[in-house]
Amino acid sequence: MPSQYFIIADGAQSEFRRKLNLRMEGETLFYNQAWYFRAPDLAKLFARTQLSSMTFFLNEDCYGDILIPQTAEGHWLYHVTPMPEGVEADDWPTFRNMLYRSIGEEFEVFEPQGRYFGSQVRLAASFNFGRALLIGDAAHLTSPFGGFGMNMGIGDAVDAGWKIAAILQGWGGPRLLETYTLERRDVCKYIIEGAAHNNKVSGKALVRPYMEEDSERGEKAREEVREFIIREKTQQSRSFGAQFGYRYTSSPIVVGDGTELPPLQYGEYTPSSVAGCRAPHLWLSEGNSIYDHFGPDFCLLKLDPAVDTTALEAAAAEVGIPLKVFLLDSDEARSLYERKLVLIRPDQHVAWRGNAEPDDCRWLVDVVRGAASFH
Numbered sequence: 001m002p003s004q005y006f007i008i009a010d011g012a013q014s015e016f017r018r019k020l021n022l023r024m025e026g027e028t029l030f031y032n033q034a035w036y037f038r039a040p041d042l043a044k045l046f047a048r049t050q051l052s053s054m055t056f057f058l059n060e061d062c063y064g065d066i067l068i069p070q071t072a073e074g075h076w077l078y079h080v081t082p083m084p085e086g087v088e089a090d091d092w093p094t095f096r097n098m099l100y101r102s103i104g105e106e107f108e109v110f111e112p113q114g115r116y117f118g119s120q121v122r123l124a125a126s127f128n129f130g131r132a133l134l135i136g137d138a139a140h141l142t143s144p145f146g147g148f149g150m151n152m153g154i155g156d157a158v159d160a161g162w163k164i165a166a167i168l169q170g171w172g173g174p175r176l177l178e179t180y181t182l183e184r185r186d187v188c189k190y191i192i193e194g195a196a197h198n199n200k201v202s203g204k205a206l207v208r209p210y211m212e213e214d215s216e217r218g219e220k221a222r223e224e225v226r227e228f229i230i231r232e233k234t235q236q237s238r239s240f241g242a243q244f245g246y247r248y249t250s251s252p253i254v255v256g257d258g259t260e261l262p263p264l265q266y267g268e269y270t271p272s273s274v275a276g277c278r279a280p281h282l283w284l285s286e287g288n289s290i291y292d293h294f295g296p297d298f299c300l301l302k303l304d305p306a307v308d309t310t311a312l313e314a315a316a317a318e319v320g321i322p323l324k325v326f327l328l329d330s331d332e333a334r335s336l337y338e339r340k341l342v343l344i345r346p347d348q349h350v351a352w353r354g355n356a357e358p359d360d361c362r363w364l365v366d367v368v369r370g371a372a373s374f375h
C-alpha cells in the first residue's frame with residue numbers, strides 16, 4: 001500500500017524541503033566554532049573549582065567561550081561564539097591558545113576536530129504542504145543557546161502524530177491536518193526568538209573593560225556583568241515557561257471559555273487548564289502521574305462524580321473518537337483544574353473545559369477533531 005502521508009524530517013539541509021521549494025524565513029545570527037577533542041588531564045585542572053556541565057569563560061580579549069565535558073573518558077567540546085574577528089575557522093593553534101588562556105594553563109589535547117556553524121533563526125513559511133509535513137530542523141532552526149532544537153522537533157512530532165493517527169483511524173476531520181502549522185509555527189517562533197536572545201547576550205556582549213583586573217574597578221565590572229547575567233541570561237538555563245507553558249489558545253480546534261490566561265513567560269511556568277494549555281501535571285501518589293491515566297487518546301477528566309457525561313460520550317462515539325473518561329475525586333485536582341470537566345487531547349493539551357456538558361456536544365467533538373468550519 002503506498003504511503004498516504006509524508007513526514008519530512010531530514011534535518012537542517014532538508015533535501016525534500018528544497019525539492020518542494022518551501023521557503024525558510026529568517027537570518028543567521030552569528031557564526032560559531034566548535035572544537036571536539038580529547039584531553040584526559042583537563043578535568044584535573046578543575047580540582048579547585050566545580051566542574052559543571054557548562055563552564056562559560058569571559059575574557060577581556062573580547063571573546064566568550066564555553067567548555068562542555070562530553071564523556072568521563074576525557075572528551076570535551078570547546079565552543080566559541082561568536083567567531084572572533086580575524087580568526088579562520090580551521091586555525092586550531094589560535095583556538096587552542098584561547099582555550100589555554102581561559103583555563104589559565106596548558107595541557108595535552110588530542111584529536112581536535114573543528115565544526116564551523118551558524119546560529120540560525122529560521123522558520124519555514126508553512127509546516128504543511130498537502131499531505132507532506134515538515135518536522136524538526138527541516139521546519140525550523142534555532143540557536144543552540146537554550147537547548148531547544150530537538151525539544152521542538154519532538155513537540156512537532158507529537159502534534160503531527162496524533163493528528164495523522166486520527167485521520168488514518170477515520171475520526172480526524174478534513175481541517176485537522178492544517179492545524180499542525182497553526183499550532184506549532186507560533187510556538188516554535190516564540191522559542192526560537194528566546195534562544196536568539198540568549199545567544200545575543202553571550203560572548204562579547206558580556207565582556208566589560210577591566211573585568212579581569214584585581215582592583216576596585218575590576219570588582220565593579222564583574223558586579224555589573226553578574227547583574228546583567230542574572231537579568232538577561234537566567235532564562236537560558238531556567239526555561240520552564242518555554243518548555244511547559246506554550247499554549248495553542250488561538251488554535252481553531254480548541255474551545256476557550258474566555259478566562260484570562262496566565263502570562264506566557266520564557267523562564268517561569270504557571271500551570272493552567274485554560275483550553276489550549278498543557279494539562280497541569282499532578283502526582284496522584286508516589287510514582288503515579290495524572291498523565292499516565294489520560295491514555296493515548298482523548299480523555300475526559302471528570303473531577304466531580306455527580307456530573308453527567310453521557311451526552312458527550314455518546315457524541316464522541318458517534319464520530320468514532322476514542323474517549324476515555326477518567327474520574328478523579330480529588331480536591332487538589334479540582335483546585336488545580338478549576339472546572340469539573342476537562343477534555344484533554346492525545347498530546348495532553350486541553351481542548352475544552354466546563355462545569356457541565358456543553359449544550360451541543362456534537363458541535364464540540366466536531367471542533368476538536370477538525371471537522372467543523374474554522375469561520
Ligand SMILES: Cc1cc2nc3c(=O)[nH]c(=O)nc-3n(C[C@H](O)[C@H](O)[C@H](O)COP(=O)(O)OP(=O)(O)OC[C@H]3O[C@@H](n4cnc5c(N)ncnc54)[C@H](O)[C@@H]3O)c2cc1C
Pocket residue numbers: 009010011012015034117135136137138144146147148149150151152153
Ligand atoms: C551545538 C549544538 C547543540 C545543541 N544542543 C541541543 C540541546 O541541548 N537540546 C536540544 O533539544 N537540541 C539541541 N541541538 C539541536 C538538535 O541537535 C537538533 O535540533 C536536532 O538534532 C534536530 O533533529 P532532526 O531529527 O530534525 O534533524 P537531524 O538530527 O539533522 O536528523 C535528520 C536525519 O535525517 C537523515 N537524512 C537526511 N537526508 C535523508 C534522506 N534523504 N533520506 C533519509 N534520511 C535522511 C540524516 O542522516 C539524519 O539522521 C543542538 C544543536 C547544536 C548544533
